[in-house]
Structure formats: C-alpha cells, structure tokens
Amino acid sequence: MFTKFFYVLKDSGLPVSMNEWQTLLEALEAGMAGSSLTGFYYLCRSVLVKTEAHYDRFDMAFANYFSDIETPEGLPDKIWEWLDKELPDMQISDEMRRNHQKLDLDELKRMLEERLAEQNEEHHGGNRWIGTGGTSPFGHSGYHPGGIRIGGASRNLSAVKVAGQRRFQEFRTDETLGIRQFQVALRKLRQFTTRLDGARTELDLDSTINKTCDNAGRLELIWERPKENGIKVLLLMDAGGSMVSYSRLCNQLFTAVNRSNHFKDLKIFYFHNCIYDYLYHDPWCSLNNYTETDYVLNTYSADYRVIIVGDASMAPYELMRKGGIIEWGLYNDRPGIDWFKRIRQHFEYSVWLNPIPKNYWMWMEGAFTINKISEVFPMEELTIDGLQSAIDKLKSRQAIATSS
Amino acid sequence: MAKKYVDYRGSSDYIVSDELRNSVNIAIALQKPLLIKGEPGTGKTMLAQSIADSLEMNLIIWNIKSTTKAQEGLYVYDTVQRLYDSQFGDSNVADIKQYIKLGKLGEAFLADKPVVLLIDEIDKADLEFPNDLLWELDQMSFYIPETKETIEAKNRPIVIITSNAEKELPDAFLRRCIFHYIAFPDPEGMEKIIKVHHPKLEMKLLQQAMETFYMLRNISNIQKRPSTSELIDWLQALVVGGISPGRIRQELPFLGVLLKKNEDLDILLTQLNTKTQARNQNTRSSPFNRYR
Structure with a gap:
C-alpha cells in the first residue's frame, strides 16, 4: 500500500533491504506503530535505518513523502488559544477505535474547513469540534486515528514535524566530521603481515603437533607472533596560503592520521602549493628543514601508500612552467607537474584528497590545475565518504588516469 | 494491538x-x-x-x-x-x-x-x-x-x-x-537524569552547573566533550566541595572532572581569555596560521 515509500527511501540513498521492509510490515501487522504517524515514524526509523549518519536522509525522505499530513497553517488565532489547554492522558477503548474509520485526507481537510466555518467557541473533550482531548479528528491530545493534529504540546508530536526538524543533520557522512570518523576510515587501511619483533602469543597449532609427534607424544607448545598491519603511509600536506580556509578540516585529518597507531610507518611532509625539489618537515616550509624529493623517491619503497592533501589550486604557471615556484629566491628546473608525475610513477598506491567540495572543482579559480593534477592522481574530496573511497583506491594499484 | x-x-x-x-x-x-x-x-x-x-x-x-x-x-x-x-x-x-x-x-x-x-x-x-x-x-x-x-x-x-x-x-x-x-540529552532531559542521581540538589546550583556544562560542550574544537557521567561526577564534587552557585561560572572549580585532556583545557582557557576574538579561535591552534 505504501510500497512507494520504500522506493522513496531507496532513491534518497538509504540502503533499505527487502528483509528490513518485510520486518517493518510484520511489525505493522502486529500493531507496533500504535496507529499514529509518530509511532510509525519511530518504527520505520529503528527498523530501516541502521546508522545515525542516515537519520537525516530518512527524516527528509519521510517529511517529503508524508508532507501532506502536516498540520495546516494559517488557522485563526482563536483556535490556537482553544487548543492551548493541557489535558490528562486519555484512555482509549477498543470500541472507540472501532468507531473511527480512518478518514481520507481530502475528506479530513474538507471537514476541517467546514468546522472552521461553523465553530465559534472552545470545545474540549468532544467528538466533533476542534479542541483538545476527545475523539474529534481535529485538535490535539485527543484520539483519532488519522486525524489532523492542530498545535498542542506534542502529546503525540507530529511525526512529520519531528522528521522536519532534521535533528540528525550533523551526522551525515557526506558532511565533514571529526577526527574520530577519520580514524575509523583510516583503520580500513591495513594489510596483515607477520611482524619480526614482538611477543610470541599465538599458538602455532601445526608446529605444535609436529613437535609433539617428534617428542613421541610428549606435549610441546609452539607459539608464534601475531600478525600485524604492514601498511606504511606517506602523508604530503599542502600548507599553502589557500589552504588556510580548510585548516580545521586538515588538522582533523592530520590528527587522525597521527593517532592511527596501526600503521607500520608514517612519514609526513609539507609543501607549498606544489611539489618541487624539496619537501619540508614543518608546515611553515622552513627553508632549512627539508628533505629532497629525490631522496624520498629513491629511499621510500613503492609500497608506501601516499596520501596527498591539498586544494590543487594554484596559478597555472606554478604547475606547468620551469621556475614557477611561488617562493622568492628558489628556482625549479622541472615544472611541478613533472614532479607529480614522478611521484605517481614511483608510488603506485597514491591518492589526492582535496578539501574543496567536488562539485566546485570545475568552477573554482584553480579548475585548470585541479583538472591537470587529477589526471595524474585519483582525486577525492576530503569528506568521510571521499576518504573512504580514497582508501579503497589505496588498497590496489590504480591505473594512472592518463599521461600526457 | x-x-x-x-x-x-x-x-x-x-x-x-x-x-x-x-x-x-x-x-x-x-x-x-x-x-x-x-x-x-x-x-x-x-x-x-x-x-x-x-x-x-x-x-x-x-x-x-x-x-x-x-x-x-x-x-x-x-x-x-x-x-x-x-x-x-x-x-x-x-x-x-x-x-x-x-x-x-x-x-x-x-x-x-x-x-x-x-x-x-x-x-x-x-x-x-x-x-x-x-x-x-x-x-x-x-x-x-x-x-x-x-x-x-x-x-x-x-x-x-x-x-x-x-x-x-x-x-x-x-x-x-x-x-x-x-542523542545527547537536551537540558530538560539532562535535568531529569541528574535528579535521579542527585535528588536533593539545590536548584540554583544545578542551573549554574548546567549552564556552564552546556557552554563547555558548545566550545568548538574540544576533542573530548564532557558527557553525562562527567557532569554527574562534577556535581558530586561541587556539592562535596561546598561551592556556592555564584562561583561556578567565574571560577570553574574542579574543571579536571569535566575536561580530561590538557589540550582541551588550553583551548578553553585561550577562549575565555580572548572572548572578543572568538572568531579567530578556529585557526588559533592551527599550524597553517602563518599564511593568514
């Protein structure tokens, strides 16, 4: 009957499965929604939505689909006054429930208009007029399955209103979130290998059996070292002027990477707008505290996972021309784009994270350089979703997009 | 049903x-x-x-x-x-x-x-x-x-x-x-929770403490925001320490109960000292400051 809602949810990006839908129908059959839209809202949410990150999507889809049922606006003030009365809870008998067939929404709206025209005084506890309590379909705190709630202090808060509040907006995953979420995403970057040092804490069953047999049945236990993450990470961060607006976001990623103690090795370097001959050890790019980029390329093995964080936005000459470096007093023999290509060639597992939201890439000032660089590195936006797909890309060799 | x-x-x-x-x-x-x-x-x-x-x-x-x-x-x-x-x-x-x-x-x-x-x-x-x-x-x-x-x-x-x-x-x-x-309880819900743990709490003390608590939680950049259990401990400390409600906001007594990280204490102190420049707070601790 409301199968369409299922597709509305799917269309809004909620991974609702048939199983869950089935469960919902069962629950409805068992009367778990308490025959109110609010009850239905909470039931749907707890059965269909499995992460707070999707609460907001659900709220929007719900509010959208059921928006017709919202309290009509523009009621005379007097009616609001009548409705502004508190009442004790009402007991609902089966008989009452039977008496109220679910009314059609259009029917309800028509009736409400009629009543509005006729009614000229307060009513509380009746079954026809707009007022509090009672069983009239209009008003609040009363009981009428499928009635229109008008005002009232949420004895049965309108579900559409609850949904409309979008209290869970901050949990969306396509929004940028805190350090913790970055850490969770980074945790997926791992590859187990046996460590050479460390305590032998795991029983090696096969060797134990062999040894015990060798001893003619006298038990001898063999222990081995547990497996450890063998992933090594090289983080290159743009500390240039245009990155200031994203500093908070980059700080969060930086802290998260730094705190991720599951990497076998983590090296961090900084650069200013574009990478040339030198990589710096501090975000101020001090000219006396650097490592040569060649040294990094020659020393670090190709299995380092390289994450470059930067807005990739610069003047085209900074990227394309010899001597394009932004620092006064320095000169580069190779254009920046060459350096990027060399890095990409050496480190096949590499991605570029861009704090600029993806849909601006084509329209920003730096669109040209963003485009050029994303031809070299797979580029993702710096959000949780972006980081996750970046990490997926780091797990396997990605073909270099184009080379020209 | x-x-x-x-x-x-x-x-x-x-x-x-x-x-x-x-x-x-x-x-x-x-x-x-x-x-x-x-x-x-x-x-x-x-x-x-x-x-x-x-x-x-x-x-x-x-x-x-x-x-x-x-x-x-x-x-x-x-x-x-x-x-x-x-x-x-x-x-x-x-x-x-x-x-x-x-x-x-x-x-x-x-x-x-x-x-x-x-x-x-x-x-x-x-x-x-x-x-x-x-x-x-x-x-x-x-x-x-x-x-x-x-x-x-x-x-x-x-x-x-x-x-x-x-x-x-x-x-x-x-x-x-x-x-x-x-979801984290709103002030109303929080009051109910506190009343379960501290039924005889003075209204004024509770109000002051709650205001301060939500103020702390709303400071951006704090890494570990104080939670319900920390508020309850803090109230306990305030009661045992005999702190008068008027002093809570100014002196922030027993702050260590609420904020467990040194960085967070620093952030709070800088923010309190430079309330007028609150807008700069986001980039204050940033290594990218040089390029402002």
Whole structure:
C-alpha cells in the first residue's frame, strides 16, 4: 500500500533491504506503530535505518513523502488559544477505535474547513469540534486515528514535524566530521603481515603437533607472533596560503592520521602549493628543514601508500612552467607537474584528497590545475565518504588516469 | 494491538526517552537484537541493566575486547588442558564434555529463565566479528562438533548490543538488528537524569552547573566533550566541595572532572581569555596560521 515509500527511501540513498521492509510490515501487522504517524515514524526509523549518519536522509525522505499530513497553517488565532489547554492522558477503548474509520485526507481537510466555518467557541473533550482531548479528528491530545493534529504540546508530536526538524543533520557522512570518523576510515587501511619483533602469543597449532609427534607424544607448545598491519603511509600536506580556509578540516585529518597507531610507518611532509625539489618537515616550509624529493623517491619503497592533501589550486604557471615556484629566491628546473608525475610513477598506491567540495572543482579559480593534477592522481574530496573511497583506491594499484 | 508483548517502561534509576523505549519494545516484540549507538556517557550500557531490572530478568554481560573471537561467546574447547591431562592421566580424557566451556552466548541460551544479554562494545572486536555471530543470533542455536551437541536457546534472550562506532559494522549484521542512536540529552532531559542521581540538589546550583556544562560542550574544537557521567561526577564534587552557585561560572572549580585532556583545557582557557576574538579561535591552534 505504501510500497512507494520504500522506493522513496531507496532513491534518497538509504540502503533499505527487502528483509528490513518485510520486518517493518510484520511489525505493522502486529500493531507496533500504535496507529499514529509518530509511532510509525519511530518504527520505520529503528527498523530501516541502521546508522545515525542516515537519520537525516530518512527524516527528509519521510517529511517529503508524508508532507501532506502536516498540520495546516494559517488557522485563526482563536483556535490556537482553544487548543492551548493541557489535558490528562486519555484512555482509549477498543470500541472507540472501532468507531473511527480512518478518514481520507481530502475528506479530513474538507471537514476541517467546514468546522472552521461553523465553530465559534472552545470545545474540549468532544467528538466533533476542534479542541483538545476527545475523539474529534481535529485538535490535539485527543484520539483519532488519522486525524489532523492542530498545535498542542506534542502529546503525540507530529511525526512529520519531528522528521522536519532534521535533528540528525550533523551526522551525515557526506558532511565533514571529526577526527574520530577519520580514524575509523583510516583503520580500513591495513594489510596483515607477520611482524619480526614482538611477543610470541599465538599458538602455532601445526608446529605444535609436529613437535609433539617428534617428542613421541610428549606435549610441546609452539607459539608464534601475531600478525600485524604492514601498511606504511606517506602523508604530503599542502600548507599553502589557500589552504588556510580548510585548516580545521586538515588538522582533523592530520590528527587522525597521527593517532592511527596501526600503521607500520608514517612519514609526513609539507609543501607549498606544489611539489618541487624539496619537501619540508614543518608546515611553515622552513627553508632549512627539508628533505629532497629525490631522496624520498629513491629511499621510500613503492609500497608506501601516499596520501596527498591539498586544494590543487594554484596559478597555472606554478604547475606547468620551469621556475614557477611561488617562493622568492628558489628556482625549479622541472615544472611541478613533472614532479607529480614522478611521484605517481614511483608510488603506485597514491591518492589526492582535496578539501574543496567536488562539485566546485570545475568552477573554482584553480579548475585548470585541479583538472591537470587529477589526471595524474585519483582525486577525492576530503569528506568521510571521499576518504573512504580514497582508501579503497589505496588498497590496489590504480591505473594512472592518463599521461600526457 | 494484536498481541500483548513484554513491555519495557524504564526503571527508577534510569531515565529513558520515549523514542528509546519504543525501540526497545520494538526489538523485544520482533525478537531482534537491538543495536545501540551514541556518544560515550549517554547510558548505552546502563540501558541493558535497566531493561533487566524492569523486566525482572538476569543480565548476562559479554564484554568485547579487540582480541575477542565470536567463537568464545559460544563455547571454548580447552584442547591444551585435555592434552596435558592425557599426558599425566589425571582425569577421564575420553569425556570431551568436561573440556567444553560455554561462553556468554551459550550461557544465555541455556538459562532457565529468559535473560537480557548485553554484548558490550561490539565495535572493539575484529571487523568480521559481527558476521560470525549472524547465524547464532538469528537461529538462537549453535552446534558443538566435538560433542555432537546442538545448544538451543531454551528461552530467546533479549539481546542488546552497544557500539561506539569505532568500526563500521557489516551490512548483513545491521540488516538483522533494530537500531537506535541515543542523542545527547537536551537540558530538560539532562535535568531529569541528574535528579535521579542527585535528588536533593539545590536548584540554583544545578542551573549554574548546567549552564556552564552546556557552554563547555558548545566550545568548538574540544576533542573530548564532557558527557553525562562527567557532569554527574562534577556535581558530586561541587556539592562535596561546598561551592556556592555564584562561583561556578567565574571560577570553574574542579574543571579536571569535566575536561580530561590538557589540550582541551588550553583551548578553553585561550577562549575565555580572548572572548572578543572568538572568531579567530578556529585557526588559533592551527599550524597553517602563518599564511593568514
């Protein structure tokens, strides 16, 4: 009957499965929604939505689909006054429930208009007029399955209103979130290998059996070292002027990477707008505290996972021309784009994270350089979703997009 | 209502929101595990205790650590002990049963009365952990090949699972759960919670403390925001220390109870000192400052 809602949810990006839908129908059959839209809202949410990150999507889809049922606006003030009365809870008998067939929404709206025209005084506890309590379909705190709630202090808060509040907006995953979420995403970057040092804490069953047999049945236990993450990470961060607006976001990623103690090795370097001959050890790019980029390329093995964080936005000459470096007093023999290509060639597992939201890439000032660089590195936006797909890309060799 | 289910209504020492109570009852009625997420200190673990109290059931807690394997929850076959015993001939090694020790899930299945089973902090374990429990939680039974026995739940336990979102849980697992996210309580809800813990608290002290508490929580950049349990401890400290309500906001006594990280204390102090420049706060501690 409301199968369409299922597709509305799917269309809004909620991974609702048939199983869950089935469960919902069962629950409805068992009367778990308490025959109110609010009850239905909470039931749907707890059965269909499995992460707070999707609460907001659900709220929007719900509010959208059921928006017709919202309290009509523009009621005379007097009616609001009548409705502004508190009442004790009402007991609902089966008989009452039977008496109220679910009314059609259009029917309800028509009736409400009629009543509005006729009614000229307060009513509380009746079954026809707009007022509090009672069983009239209009008003609040009363009981009428499928009635229109008008005002009232949420004895049965309108579900559409609850949904409309979008209290869970901050949990969306396509929004940028805190350090913790970055850490969770980074945790997926791992590859187990046996460590050479460390305590032998795991029983090696096969060797134990062999040894015990060798001893003619006298038990001898063999222990081995547990497996450890063998992933090594090289983080290159743009500390240039245009990155200031994203500093908070980059700080969060930086802290998260730094705190991720599951990497076998983590090296961090900084650069200013574009990478040339030198990589710096501090975000101020001090000219006396650097490592040569060649040294990094020659020393670090190709299995380092390289994450470059930067807005990739610069003047085209900074990227394309010899001597394009932004620092006064320095000169580069190779254009920046060459350096990027060399890095990409050496480190096949590499991605570029861009704090600029993806849909601006084509329209920003730096669109040209963003485009050029994303031809070299797979580029993702710096959000949780972006980081996750970046990490997926780091797990396997990605073909270099184009080379020209 | 077709059928009357066991109805959880909250217990005297635990304030439960309508939403959460709904979710609990839905999970009980549909006989599905209830997955609870929420900020630390929002009472995820307490919920299980409260359900057990209110429904007068026993509570079995399975604390998950990073090394916990799903198998341990079912049973452990102590092969090493058996091997040792066989070497020295201490006991009857032919009887495998005595080397089978039931885990928490097994315990819950074999309990005579229905129990509440809390699987605490499921996200601590390996990524595959929840998947390994799918069948057992669905069917409420498992097979022990060593003894050729099938352990079946005498009574279906109410399963509560908590997660701190350290890891994403597998979809297949999520599909089988009822999910609820405990939002951080608003001031009104918080007052109710506090009254359960400190029933005789002076109104003025409470007001001042709450204002300060929510002020602290709203400071951006704080890494570990104070939670409910910290507020409760702090109030305790304020009462014991005999702090007059007027001093709370100015002096921020016993701040260490609320903010546990040095960085957070620093952030707070800088912000208090430079309230006028509050807008600069976001970039204050940033290494990218030079380029402003």
